[in-house]
Amino acid sequence: MVRFENVGMRYGEGREVLRDVTFTLDPGSFTFLTGPSGAGKSTLLKLIYLAEAPSGGSISMFGVDLAKTGRPNFPALRRRIGVVFQDFRLFDHLSAFDNVAMPLRIAGRDAVSYRRDVEELLSWVGLADRLTALPATLSGGEQQRIAIARAVVARPDLLLADEPTGNVDPDMGQRLIRLFEELNKLGTTVLIATHDRSLIESARAREMRLVGGRLVALGSPAA
Amino acid sequence: MKPRALIMPRDKGAGSLDVVIAVMAFLASLALGAMLIAERAAATWQSGLAGRLTVQVLPPENSAIPLQAQIEAALRVLRGTSGIAHAAIVPEQETLDLVKPWLGSDTMVRELPLPRLLDATVAPGAEVDLPKLRQRLSAAAPDSLLDDHGRWLDRLRGLTRGIIWSAYGVLALIALATAATVSFATRAGLEAHKEIVELLHQMGAHSTFIARAFEWHYFLAALVAGAIGAALAACLYLLGSGLELAGIEAVPFLPPLTLHATELGWLLMVPVAASWIALLTARLSILRVLSRIY
Numbered sequence A: 001m002v003r004f005e006n007v008g009m010r011y012g013e014g015r016e017v018l019r020d021v022t023f024t025l026d027p028g029s030f031t032f033l034t035g036p037s038g039a040g041k042s043t044l045l046k047l048i049y050l051a052e053a054p055s056g057g058s059i060s061m062f063g064v065d066l067a068k069t070g071r072p073n074f075p076a077l078r079r080r081i082g083v084v085f086q087d088f089r090l091f092d093h094l095s096a097f098d099n100v101a102m103p104l105r106i107a108g109r110d111a112v113s114y115r116r117d118v119e120e121l122l123s124w125v126g127l128a129d130r131l132t133a134l135p136a137t138l139s140g141g142e143q144q145r146i147a148i149a150r151a152v153v154a155r156p157d158l159l160l161a162d163e164p165t166g167n168v169d170p171d172m173g174q175r176l177i178r179l180f181e182e183l184n185k186l187g188t189t190v191l192i193a194t195h196d197r198s199l200i201e202s203a204r205a206r207e208m209r210l211v212g213g214r215l216v217a218l219g220s221p222a223a
Numbered sequence B: 001m002k003p004r005a006l007i008m009p010r011d012k013g014a015g016s017l018d019v020v021i022a023v024m025a026f027l028a029s030l031a032l033g034a035m036l037i038a039e040r041a042a043a044t045w046q047s048g049l050a051g052r053l054t055v056q057v058l059p060p061e062n063s064a065i066p067l068q069a070q071i072e073a074a075l076r077v078l079r080g081t082s083g084i085a086h087a088a089i090v091p092e093q094e095t096l097d098l099v100k101p102w103l104g105s106d107t108m109v110r111e112l113p114l115p116r117l118l119d120a121t122v123a124p125g126a127e128v129d130l131p132k133l134r135q136r137l138s139a140a141a142p143d144s145l146l147d148d149h150g151r152w153l154d155r156l157r158g159l160t161r162g163i164i165w166s167a168y169g170v171l172a173l174i175a176l177a178t179a180a181t182v183s184f185a186t187r188a189g190l191e192a193h194k195e196i197v198e199l200l201h202q203m204g205a206h207s208t209f210i211a212r213a214f215e216w217h218y219f220l221a222a223l224v225a226g227a228i229g230a231a232l233a234a235c236l237y238l239l240g241s242g243l244e245l246a247g248i249e250a251v252p253f254l255p256p257l258t259l260h261a262t263e264l265g266w267l268l269m270v271p272v273a274a275s276w277i278a279l280l281t282a283r284l285s286i287l288r289v290l291s292r293i294y
């Protein structure tokens, strides 16, 4: 699904943020990415969701080597990835419904065919009555659920979430983790960056730990 | 619920840029109109004078042939020249009328040795061999002078050419400034939506999908602003023709500052050009933004 080989990364001429990172995410796996602040977790996710290019090493996604396939094929790869950004990045001027529908519009689905899917998903995350609400009128937790619904609506093969419980109370955090586990059972590969220990301990998943830009541990499901 | 919400948010605060586009479109329309008027005036002046010949017969000095005989001989020569459609003697009274403002109409004036005039019209499209005509005229009427208005026409042509080229120059400059304004306004508008562009890109949207979501908006905005500017200019020119109908001439001799219906039609080009410039700028800016991100 995702394969990093000796990947290095630096922003511009800055120092190396990631060094010699090698790992594989198997299809259907559920993984936590942990590490202290500034360790490079967000940077690693950006490399996976094709927001940044590595400065060394090689990355292959869904079995294709990024360096070989070239940029023209990236949009198609990006559409197979759902991302929950740490700051949500919702479309401020679009309703909850239109935010969640966007990946389907991008995929070329027509409005009639996706309407039901979007409404179902929004009621699944408990927002059935907020379809027309603009993000600014929603609470942080509600916005987060919209961001998650948008990340999963197109049934991505890979789901990436950056600190998805950063801004919510522990109960909401647990509920969201259950949501990701449900998706994972349906076949989506999940990678979650977090430093929320309680979250990691509550889910039985592999842990990858980054310290100072290096992977230090490839833990197996917590025993 | 609407089936499709606009991907691009309604611009707030972009109004001032639309005003700038409208003003530039207004100026461009004025310059375009001025050029059309200059071109029409030049054509009118030239067709009024070109193709006309005048022969003056002075009271005999160089020969013993009497004035009246010389006039008739000159008329015969003119009428016998190929390419001349029409030739006639200007009645003496008209000649007197011509000098009246300067010399008055005393009987004394009648005693003055005034030259007599002959008017000739060249058939449209025909060429008259002027040196040969001049030769034959001086043989038949030694005291005659042929005037083909050539010098006057040349200067007039030079003048109108000058006017037209400067109008072209002004128009080109304003078109350039308008294009720059439209493209600046479009880029400034897009800058405010950079996040949306990047987010759509991140979600796997193709460049064409993203460009389409934005460019149409700028196309319409520039079309509307350009149309308002051009309409204002058209109103001004219509006002000019209103004055003309009322018998008020802005500047004597100069052509009236009005546009004909077909010429007003040319003003439509201004908003159309503005909107396409906006659309292309929007597309190029988006593609450039996208090409810079991974």
Ligand SMILES: Nc1ncnc2c1ncn2[C@@H]1O[C@H](COP(=O)(O)OP(=O)(O)OP(=O)(O)O)[C@@H](O)[C@H]1O
Pocket: A011, A014, A017, A035, A036, A037, A038, A039, A040, A041, A042, A043, A044
């Ligand atoms: N766009 C950028 N340009 C330059 N340097 C950056 C950029 N983004 C991150 N960095 C640097 O890269 C390093 C790793 O940042 P990153 O955001 O990946 O850490 P993180 O593990 O996600 O931290 P946190 O837990 O605080 O979110 C940091 O030193 C940061 O300053």
Ligand SMILES: [Mg+2]
Pocket: A041, A042, A043, A162
């Ligand atoms: Mg981070």
